[in-house]
Amino acid sequence: MNRNDVTEKIIATKVSKGLKWESVAKKVGLSKEWVTAGCLGQMTFDEKQAKVVGKIFGLSAEEIKWLQVVPYKGSLPTAVPTDPLIYRWYELVNVYGTTIKELIHEEFGDGIMSAIDFSMDIVRQPDPKGDRVNVVLSGKFLPYKQY
Amino acid sequence: MNRNDVTEKIIATKVSKGLKWESVAKKVGLSKEWVTAGCLGQMTFDEKQAKVVGKIFGLSAEEIKWLQVVPYKGSLPTAVPTDPLIYRWYELVNVYGTTIKELIHEEFGDGIMSAIDFSMDIVRQPDPKGDRVNVVLSGKFLPYKQY
Amino acid sequence: MNRNDVTEKIIATKVSKGLKWESVAKKVGLSKEWVTAGCLGQMTFDEKQAKVVGKIFGLSAEEIKWLQVVPYKGSLPTAVPTDPLIYRWYELVNVYGTTIKELIHEEFGDGIMSAIDFSMDIVRQPDPKGDRVNVVLSGKFLPYKQY
Amino acid sequence: MNRNDVTEKIIATKVSKGLKWESVAKKVGLSKEWVTAGCLGQMTFDEKQAKVVGKIFGLSAEEIKWLQVVPYKGSLPTAVPTDPLIYRWYELVNVYGTTIKELIHEEFGDGIMSAIDFSMDIVRQPDPKGDRVNVVLSGKFLPYKQY
Amino acid sequence: MNRNDVTEKIIATKVSKGLKWESVAKKVGLSKEWVTAGCLGQMTFDEKQAKVVGKIFGLSAEEIKWLQVVPYKGSLPTAVPTDPLIYRWYELVNVYGTTIKELIHEEFGDGIMSAIDFSMDIVRQPDPKGDRVNVVLSGKFLPYKQY
Amino acid sequence: MNRNDVTEKIIATKVSKGLKWESVAKKVGLSKEWVTAGCLGQMTFDEKQAKVVGKIFGLSAEEIKWLQVVPYKGSLPTAVPTDPLIYRWYELVNVYGTTIKELIHEEFGDGIMSAIDFSMDIVRQPDPKGDRVNVVLSGKFLPYKQY
Amino acid sequence: MNRNDVTEKIIATKVSKGLKWESVAKKVGLSKEWVTAGCLGQMTFDEKQAKVVGKIFGLSAEEIKWLQVVPYKGSLPTAVPTDPLIYRWYELVNVYGTTIKELIHEEFGDGIMSAIDFSMDIVRQPDPKGDRVNVVLSGKFLPYKQY
Amino acid sequence: MNRNDVTEKIIATKVSKGLKWESVAKKVGLSKEWVTAGCLGQMTFDEKQAKVVGKIFGLSAEEIKWLQVVPYKGSLPTAVPTDPLIYRWYELVNVYGTTIKELIHEEFGDGIMSAIDFSMDIVRQPDPKGDRVNVVLSGKFLPYKQY
Amino acid sequence: MNRNDVTEKIIATKVSKGLKWESVAKKVGLSKEWVTAGCLGQMTFDEKQAKVVGKIFGLSAEEIKWLQVVPYKGSLPTAVPTDPLIYRWYELVNVYGTTIKELIHEEFGDGIMSAIDFSMDIVRQPDPKGDRVNVVLSGKFLPYKQY
Amino acid sequence: MNRNDVTEKIIATKVSKGLKWESVAKKVGLSKEWVTAGCLGQMTFDEKQAKVVGKIFGLSAEEIKWLQVVPYKGSLPTAVPTDPLIYRWYELVNVYGTTIKELIHEEFGDGIMSAIDFSMDIVRQPDPKGDRVNVVLSGKFLPYKQY
Known part of the structure; x- marks a missing residue:
């Protein structure tokens, strides 16, 4: 398991549950920009934040630990983005x-x-x-x- | 002569005369962001604006014409910038x-x-x-x- | 699961069932160009459209949800296409x-x-x-x- | 001298004289798309066409010859265009x-x-x-x- | 399943059965160059040809269908080949x-x-x-x- | 001066004089493919051949020497050619x-x-x-x- | 003229005069690392520093101005250095x-x-x-x- | 199995057990820099060191052997790092x-x-x-x- | 199965059994350089050599056949090697x-x-x-x- | 002037005078491999060697100084050589x-x-x-x- 697996699980759960980033951010208690970046594997949650995120997305204890590990950043698959x-x-x-x-x-x-x-x-x-x-x-x- | 030559002349003149982009923009009558982008070869001036810019930087009639031609945009020498x-x-x-x-x-x-x-x-x-x-x-x- | 999995399933089903993009588009009620792009993971279907597509290709409820999520666009594997x-x-x-x-x-x-x-x-x-x-x-x- | 020099001269002359591609094309007697591509160094003129173009842009006899040589095509400076x-x-x-x-x-x-x-x-x-x-x-x- | 899977199966079967491209081509009734390119996922077989290929390499009905789908062409893993x-x-x-x-x-x-x-x-x-x-x-x- | 300068001079002279590669090759006494490649800076002429080429294109003694030096080969400006x-x-x-x-x-x-x-x-x-x-x-x- | 021209002049003068970066730095009154980086076009001198550098390398008034302009940084010709x-x-x-x-x-x-x-x-x-x-x-x- | 699998297992175990590189290094008896590099697949452990590392991270006998094989070095996924x-x-x-x-x-x-x-x-x-x-x-x- | 799978199995077996390339080469009866290159998927063994290699590394009959197929050569993951x-x-x-x-x-x-x-x-x-x-x-x- | 200019002059002089690297090396008193690399801008000559090289190729005092400056190494124009x-x-x-x-x-x-x-x-x-x-x-x- 690595951080990327956790990110993919969060995204898939968001789709299947129909969640909104804004409401996730409210529960975490920070801006929607920072919290979304964290959920997408670019920022590091502290223990309390990670547990909130874990609860929302149904993460395991190990997955919640990964949210607290500083990730290898960079969210784009190519140097010049195609999207x-x-x-x-x-x-x-x-x-x-x-x-x-x-x-x-x-x-x-x-x-x-x-x-x-x-x-x-x-x-x-x-x-x-x-x-x-x-x-x-x-x-x-x-x-x-x-x- | 091409637009790039005009851009280089503008930059060199700015250094030698010690001009400020903000004051250039005021004379042109638009924001400092748009006017600077124009002087750096990324935007197209209309005739009146081009003449103001030309006067500030001592441009020739032909150089002032180039300011009114839509440039090939992109201001960076590499896909991933080094600066x-x-x-x-x-x-x-x-x-x-x-x-x-x-x-x-x-x-x-x-x-x-x-x-x-x-x-x-x-x-x-x-x-x-x-x-x-x-x-x-x-x-x-x-x-x-x-x- | 992600949008790419859904795209691959659509393509594989199209081959095995011998479907035509044009007839898919007719059922969706939009042009063949936009609907094909959507089925290939480049456009976002609304709920009604997604259900029509889902029915044609035998998609699950979760897969139909993915059709309604804005995809990361770009359909080519290399910057200069080889095909x-x-x-x-x-x-x-x-x-x-x-x-x-x-x-x-x-x-x-x-x-x-x-x-x-x-x-x-x-x-x-x-x-x-x-x-x-x-x-x-x-x-x-x-x-x-x-x- | 090479074809690129001729292209640059054509573009510079177009700016200084304030010409339009459409009127150039009319004089050549072909579409504005093909003629512009030719003037930009992507197509090959026959002798008669080259002389018309040469007259419009004040080209020398040698430059007119270059217009009749098949060029090395490709008009963009980078594989992914920045403009x-x-x-x-x-x-x-x-x-x-x-x-x-x-x-x-x-x-x-x-x-x-x-x-x-x-x-x-x-x-x-x-x-x-x-x-x-x-x-x-x-x-x-x-x-x-x-x- | 996609065309690439079929290509890999064909190659693996060729190795394990010790087949020759030339004899495959003879059974298909076309040149060895075109038939090999087709087996390697670069050309499109018609139904009759696909069935012959399918029989030689023990392909399933679905795999035979894939041989009749126009592939995304390009057979090399890098822009400058290493082989x-x-x-x-x-x-x-x-x-x-x-x-x-x-x-x-x-x-x-x-x-x-x-x-x-x-x-x-x-x-x-x-x-x-x-x-x-x-x-x-x-x-x-x-x-x-x-x- | 380097081989590239000689190549450019040969090409420019060919355009201005309206020469044909085939006739150049005949005078050199080898195939049009090899001789053209040599004139384009990809092959090495021996002294006698170089003098023939030099005469046709009006090259100086030093330029003729360059034709006899093994060139750094590769005739295309990009790894994937645009032409x-x-x-x-x-x-x-x-x-x-x-x-x-x-x-x-x-x-x-x-x-x-x-x-x-x-x-x-x-x-x-x-x-x-x-x-x-x-x-x-x-x-x-x-x-x-x-x- | 641009900053790069000034850098090249500094390097050429250093070779012809046999100067040492360490002694240049002492005269400027800062570390040899920062001063060398500045002389190589990566840092910005203030007016006083620029005059000292200008005197050492025999720079003109305009060149001394360029030393005070923030440069476009990045000192290597390729993304992966060959040296x-x-x-x-x-x-x-x-x-x-x-x-x-x-x-x-x-x-x-x-x-x-x-x-x-x-x-x-x-x-x-x-x-x-x-x-x-x-x-x-x-x-x-x-x-x-x-x- | 290859060295990369061992590296991934070490990292995942470190997260789930909450280990510190510094304490791993102390047990190995070398600097934290060299030992971390070794655990991340960039250096080669001798038998004794490998056994210590294996014990800390719960590695199998075969995984411990891989730690003693000189790895293919380079820890970054892209030539210009995004992190x-x-x-x-x-x-x-x-x-x-x-x-x-x-x-x-x-x-x-x-x-x-x-x-x-x-x-x-x-x-x-x-x-x-x-x-x-x-x-x-x-x-x-x-x-x-x-x- | 493909040649790459066979290469990976050979390398993994070499690690787990603690074999030496030199002794493999002796059994094959050729130089250590050529035999190692062959085991690493860059050269083609004849039937007899392949059987020797197969015996040393415990390969299956099909894997031994793959050793006799000319591989797609090139052993490095990037154009500029990082190791x-x-x-x-x-x-x-x-x-x-x-x-x-x-x-x-x-x-x-x-x-x-x-x-x-x-x-x-x-x-x-x-x-x-x-x-x-x-x-x-x-x-x-x-x-x-x-x- | 820079080292590259000196290299180009050396190469051009070698062509016009018809010199051999081997005889240059003999006069310098080192191997033909090292001396050629030095003449091609990849190695650093000491003062005495530089003077010998300078005499052979008719270099100026300043050019001879450049031969004693450590060059930015790398002799190929592309990461994957075309020659x-x-x-x-x-x-x-x-x-x-x-x-x-x-x-x-x-x-x-x-x-x-x-x-x-x-x-x-x-x-x-x-x-x-x-x-x-x-x-x-x-x-x-x-x-x-x-x-």
Whole structure:
């Protein structure tokens, strides 16, 4: 057994039981973004969280232990994603990559926007011309250290 | 001459003159994100905008014409970016890709978040534990058409 | 169980029962192109459609649920397809890619032809010199947004 | 000098003179799709056509000769295109590839849709919900030969 | 079950029974090249041929049906083949590719040598300095269509 | 200066002077296949041959020397060729690769068909249904040595 | 002009003048590791540092400006480095990658070792069996944020 | 059975029993870095060590034999690692690769830092601004031999 | 069953029985290099040799037949090997590749060193400064044929 | 100027002057293998050697300095070489890679054959059935260190 097996079981149970990520997140007590990422094998639950998740998805004691092990991260099967929804994000990085770099450096100097001390919030923004997906990404700026 | 030559000239002039993208954007009258992307060869200026940009960077008439031609987009030299700042964004897509997919589909059903009818806003969020980079991405949801 | 298992079962059943995609599509009540793509794991059926498909291919209740889950899209095993029929389409994109780009931009300006608000129609066109495959692709033009 | 140099000169001249592919095609007397592909270095002009093109773009006698040499085809710099407009076509092949294969084989049996005995027609289809790009692809069906 | 399973069964049976492709081909009544390609999952048998193949290799009724389904073609596990015999062919394409292109265009103009309306004949040519493999490839020339 | 420069000069001169590979080969006194491959930078001329080639294409003494240096072989810019004519050959290797392997081994045992002690002959075969390209490949069989 | 041109000039000047990175670093007043990385186009100098570097390598005012612009980072021409010295480091990551991951997580929990708030020190450690290269890497541990 | 099966069993047992690499290493009597690498299938245990490891993880006699067979090394599933912790190390090689090369050559001349006669020590360095991961890498310098 | 299954069984049996390749080779009556390559699925045994190998490793009649079938060669899982021992050989080809090419051509003219009519001998050479691995590679020179 | 420029000048001079690597090596006083590798930009000359090489090839003082700088090694333009002579060596690593690994480990235990403390000797071995290329590779065995 490995973490991937647990992830596949969670996904299959979600389909057969018709669960929602949002309600899973509420029971865990954290954002839907972080909890979904955890259920999909990208984040590490603490013992209490893992037990909540385990109960929702009917996991065994051993499977619950796996939720507490830091996983080998990376959720995509190919370097350039084929799924159209995920590809659009890859495209944003490709088209806007140098723009993002220029503007963050203009504001903050040399360094990066952390993907670890990071949060993400995905919401629906109603719009008469068609609702929009609004995503707020927040990452701590980390300046390059001189030494 | 091609669009890439114009982009390189803009960047070199920005360095030698010590310009700021934000002030360029103000003169063009649009957001700093879109205008920077345009100056970096990813967006198409209309005639009036192109002339403003041309004046700022000392471009020739022919170079100003190139700003109005739709460019071959894609700003990165490799499929997986090596630059640490840009790589963090690639990593977000890699680690959170399936999470983003799940949550948008849970809220909207099958479809994508547009990268064309799209805007981005990058701002500094002061934080006593270290300032943060906050980025708001807004894309129209486009449902898959059944036919 | 995952969507891929369902796709494989559908294909195997189609072979053993000698079914036609066209007749499957008629029962579902949509085009043969969209329904085939759905059966091959690229589109999402609603509950009613999924039940029709499930009945045709003898799927279980759980398999029918999987048909209603948005799949991870992408139907090809390699970035450059090896199958000669599919490769010809890749070749068209490769040889005519810049031509298509130039002509759409000349007519519509900067933007894209949507692959989401999209339909496709494949028909036989009789021809004394050898029948032809005629394919009509129709995608909404989406202009790049300025902001 | 090589064909690529001629292509670059044609594109640069088109920008500086503000020409349209459609009017170039009219002067050549063939479709805008084939003529644009030829000007972009993907098709071979005969002597008469080459002279027309040469006159429009101010080409030298040697450059006009290059237009009559069969080029090394392939117009994209990477196997998976980064430009959003062209990528959508790649995505169509990726998402619909197996569907196209199934439906052509269902109708015609084993074989391919030719990309050589082939034509393409790109037109604007007015639509109150947003105009559409309609593309008709027509390729001769070539059955696999048994021997 | 899929076509690949059938191919593997055919190969395993060939080994355990010590069959020859040449004798298989004779029973099918076509060339050894086409029949072997079919048995290896690259060509489509008609019903009568499939039954002959099925009898030789002890296939089930369902397996015989799979032989009549157009396969997803491509017989190699990597884009550049590692097997020395097959690599030599890849090397020929690599070293002589532009030569073949030049000479076919010199003789026929722009177009291709079909890999569909195609036949291949592999024979031993006795030679005192060491026997030779002689391969005759015959493909219909398909001129690029102007339109 | 390097061999590639010489190859480019030969090709450019061929276009501007309107030469034919076949007539070049006749003057050199070898087959059109080998001589074209040599002119395209894949084979090594001896001194006498190099002088003939040099005279035809107006090469300098130094360029003629380069024709006698063994080149770094490989004539294609990408591992999978994009040019449709050359791709068809790659496709043959891909689709028929395992077939060729099986049949050569069935006839000769373990070993390869040499791509060094090798010749190729490309001829037009008239055919009322459309002329064909016939290619005869002849390579010495080299058995694997046991030791 | 771009940062790469400045890097090449610095390297060429270092060779022709026979300079040492260690003495360059002393004049800049920072470690040899950080200063060398900066001179090789991977770090950003402030104005004062840039002037010192400029004086050492005889850079122009514009070149000195480029040293103060955040560069597009990544110093290797291929994803897997070919140079034996650098490859050994890639090999360490490849062979010990999962070990490093396990041990950092065992000590610190989920998170990463920063490559931004980071320093490196390379020293010679005399050893009678052959001197050793000792490298101390020090990176701040950044825990994954829950939200 | 192969070494990979043994590695997977060790990892699964570690999770279910809640073991620590550090305590495993103590029982083996070597560093935590080398022992972990060995347990993860990258190093070769001698008989005595293998028995200790086998006892801790409940391995069979055959599994203990596999621990003594030199493994095919390389612990990562992709050439560029996706896991953020491991990627940071890849990034260090990418950003600092040429710097490391320059400084080792400046100190030692042409040669490499061995990844075989090598040791690594990972420790926590307490720091009020956030604890740090300190890693000491020690590799014998191997000069290139002239001959 | 396929050849790969037989290879894996041979390797597993070798581990569990503690066999040596050298003694296997002696029983077969050929060199340890060729016999090991055969056992690892890269060479083809004749009937008598296969029976000897089958007896040593306890193979079934069908498995012994597979040893006599020409395998699909190539023993490495990735194009650039990750295993340090094998990588050093790849590195030799990479660093010395052009040198080997130059020196063989200087001595022999255009052609190759055969990898088919080839033998290899690996021996230990005692050396007070550390024993050495000496490998003698012997390949027939094959001159390029002119035609 | 960089090392690559010096390498290209050396090669071009060798062609125009008709020099032999063997005679260059004699003047340098080292083996033809090491000296050729050095001239091709893979090894580092000391001052005295560099002056000898510089005199032979008419290099400037600055070019002679570059010969003494440790180069970025790797002589091949692609990860899998296209040149037939060099490919045969890649093929040897691919086909015999696991065999070499098994036999060195059987003789020496875990470790590698050094590619740094290494020498190579290429000689012609006369043979009535066709002369052979004999290559002796000698690398120090480096055992993996336990710690």
